[in-house]
Amino acid sequence: MHGNEIMNFLFPNDFHVDWSLMVVLYPYITGLVAGAFIVSSLYHVFNRDEFKPIARFALLTSLAFMLFATVPLLNHLGHPERAMSIIITPNFSSAMAGFGILYAGYLVILIIEVWLVYRVDIIESARNTTGFKRLFFKTLALGVYNTSKEALDLDRKLIKIFAAIGIPAACMLHGYVGFLFGAIKANPWWSTPLMPIIFLFSAVVSGIALLVIMYQVIMKYSGWIIDQKCLASLARWLWLFLIMTVTLEVLEIISLSYKQAEEWEIIKPLLSNQLSISFIGIQMIMGSLIPFILLMVVVILDKFLHERVRNTLTFIAALLLMMQVFAMRWNVVIGGQTFSKSMRGFKEYIPHFFEKEGVGASIIIMILPFIALTIMLKILPTFKNVFPVDTGDDNKK
Amino acid sequence: MDDNKEIKDKEKSMTRSEFLAYMSASFTFMVGSSIFGRFVTEAEAKAAGKDNTKVEKKDSSGGSNTDTKPKHTEQDYDPFNHAWIYLIDTNKCIGCGMCVRACKIENKVPDKFNRTWVERYHILEGRGALIDSPEGGLNGFQPESYSKVTKTFFIPKICNHCKKSPCSQVCPVGASYFSPDQVQLIDQKRCIGCGYCIQACPYSSRFMHPDKHVADKCFWCYHRITKGYDPACVHACPTGTRKFGDMTKPDDPIRMIISTERVQVLRPEMLTIPQVKYLGLDMEVR
Incomplete structure (x- = not known):
């Protein structure tokens, strides 16, 4: 307050950090969700055809991380068994009360979008497999086996609509996270209306960066160009x-x-x-x-x-x-x-490795979406029109 | 009226008896510090040229609140008929830490955390404030000598029970709420332990209870005030620094002070409308 302030006093209750590494992970994961989704929307809504090779993969990445976005929060809560109160009986004066609506809404949009994008492949898989696999894909197909031209046109329209709704939904989901911090007037480091926007832009950065890494790793690993x-x-x-x-x-x-x-x-x-x-x-x-x-x-x-x-x-x-x-x-x-x-x-x-909200728990939580993504990639044909490196780069270019 | 006696007796069990035992043990210290405190504060008040006579008169009985008789009982308590208010006359605080100890015992406040605490300020010439609050002032303060000290004082702190409270605003499940009798309460059976209220409180009055895993803070001893007693800290204060009143009662002495004297609140720029009013705050206090 007066220039050469003596920095020596903490309020007695202020001796530790309440929001731990888990609360760092949560916006990180939702950022990846929003960022990856926006890349897929660049193809589906804005017709950026150069993103066709990864549009499907971006969508799956978004879903895989979305499924685990709440895990760090549940691990952080003092009473996770009461967590559903936020959704069932929210106090609407709280910014956090928007969580249920935004999270559930976006998850529904994402699942519908993934289903529409992969519908034809699911039907094909159901037709080409037998036994348990067939039953599994038949369940995924939800009893709809229409693959006529009209049906596919309708699919494309719906995909566009859901991808378009998905953009504001993704922005809201992540902008909301920034708002949680930006709206705390007691904290000068958080309290700024720029916070949601900063969170949103850095979310897109992390989403694209994740796709760049994953795309290259998968292509290299599979021997594709x-x-x-x-x-x-x-x-x-x-x-x-x-x-x-x-x-x-x-x-x-x-x-x-x-x-x-x-x-x-x-x-x-x-x-x-x-x-x-x-x-x-x-x-x-x-x-x-x-x-x-x-x-x-x-x-x-x-x-x-x-x-x-x-x-x-x-x-x-x-x-x-x-x-x-x-x-x-x-x-x-x-x-x-x-x-x-x-x-x-x-x-x-300084987070410890073996504590409840420590480094170890964070690593496990960060691995979970990748496991989910690997399983999804096994089930759903994501990379189409890829060529093995052996066929020669020159021909393909 | 026999019912009242029963209630009183019940209340005197366990925590209260512990508390009284503790009180009698520190009686000698209390009397000494109380006399010393009054001497110091009167001198300070004179030096500051303040008219604190009204306040002094209220405390002439020695210690502010000898609440042997409850003002009402739990049965006839109607929250809509009260508007509690808390006044801290910082000129009188001697930093004995009785309030902090009383609160610890009365509310079983977990170690390291504080529902109330006392801060000691040394204002150094040209260097701002040197502040300490060892264990929240639980065991009082050890004498310190710094060079070029222009003034020193103690500031007791407590949950401000703000009318426009950021904490209950941000509670996602409405577990934190402002009761009709103007007390910020937490429904600890509903609290999910997200800690958002702790982040939102500008005064660091809240903390995460290490065993219950829910938000915790001062409730102005709601279990006492609904039975007609003062909060434990007010009861324990030997100098009358801490006072508790009711704004709905026209003849309430604390209401009189707040209505007629120049009172301040902590961090008024936050516009939280605290229900804890201060007399004699310094600009260095946040």
Whole structure:
């Protein structure tokens, strides 16, 4: 408050961090859900045909992560057995009360969309298999076996409609997460109307980055050719959303710093001490500046790049960006709790490996969506029109 | 009226008897500190040129609230007939920590956490405030000597029972609510333990109960005030720093102070309308 404030006092109840690593994971996972969905919508709604090779995969990725988005929250709650009260008897003055509607609504849209996209393949599988498998696919087909041209046209229209509804739904789902933090006036590090927008843009970044990584890994693993047009386009969109995200993030800090209002008294030491590594080092330099340069090379020198160089550069950039978005979630959620509400002191938070909400639990929760995705990929034919590397790149190009 | 006696006797069982035992043990300390406290605060008040005579008169009985007689019983308690208010006259606080200890015992507050606490401020010339609150002031304060101290004071803190409370606003299941008698309460059987209210409270009055896994905070000893007693901290305060009143009663002495004196609240910029009013706050206090 008076310039050379002595930073030594925490309120007695402020000695630990309440919202743990689990609350960092939750926005990270919903961000991946929203980001992946938006890539699939770029194809289904905005007719970006270059995304056709991964449109289906993006949709499945979104669903796989959506299924596990609530797991970290349930692990965090003091009374998870009462969690359904949020959906059954919400208190509508709370931002968190929107959770049930947004989550359930989006999940329904996502499942319908996946079903419509894979309907024909499910019917084919039901026809071509026997026994238990046949029964399984017949159940998935929900008794609809119409694959006439009219039916397929209707499918395409419905897919477009649901993908179109899905975009605002995905934005709401993740914007809501940002709003949860942005609406807390007691916390100067969270309280900004920019928060939902920052969350949304970084969600798209993490979603595209995840797809870049997964697409390349699956193609390499299966021995298929990576569609360079698709990858170059992903890199372009990734670069665009990275620029927008970092602009917003930096704008927020610059505005706080320039206003020199009361909150800057605590945010300045927060950024220069507590978050110096995770914010400046990881989020801004390693996670933003380096991928920005790498992707700039990919985008600007697109014509001159050998495909291996393009693959490698986008892969590294995507990895760094996955880390950047995680660091951003960490810096918001944990960073906002490392200072006391007295605005006069800081506390430490180092998660342990074997605690209930620790690193071990986080790793397990992060692996679950990948297991679900692997199973889905086994059941549903996701990558079509792929060519093995052996047939020669030259012919395919 | 026999019923009332029974209720009183019931209430005196377990926690209350423990509490009284503790009180008698620290009686000597209490008397000493009370006399010392009054001496100091009167001197301070004179030095500050403040007219605290009204407040002083109320406390002339030695300690503010000798609540041997309940004002009403639990049976005839109607929450719609009360509007509780809490006043903290910081000029009088001597930092003995009796309130914190009383609260710990009365409400079985878990270790490390505090429903109420006392902060000690040393204002250093040109360097702002040096603040401490060891264990929330549970065992009082050890003397410290800093150079260039311009003023020192104690600030008791408690849940502010805000009328426009961010905590009950953000509770996703409505477990936190503002009762008709103007007390912020938590239905701990409904609380899901999300911790959103803890994040939303600007005063850090709330904490996650380590055993019950639900949000916990000061309820102004709701189990006591509905039976006609003062909250434990008010009852235990030897100097009359903490006072509890009812804004619906025209002749309530605390209502008189709040209506006629210049009172302040903590962090008024948050617009939470706290029901805990302060006399003699300093600009360094947040």
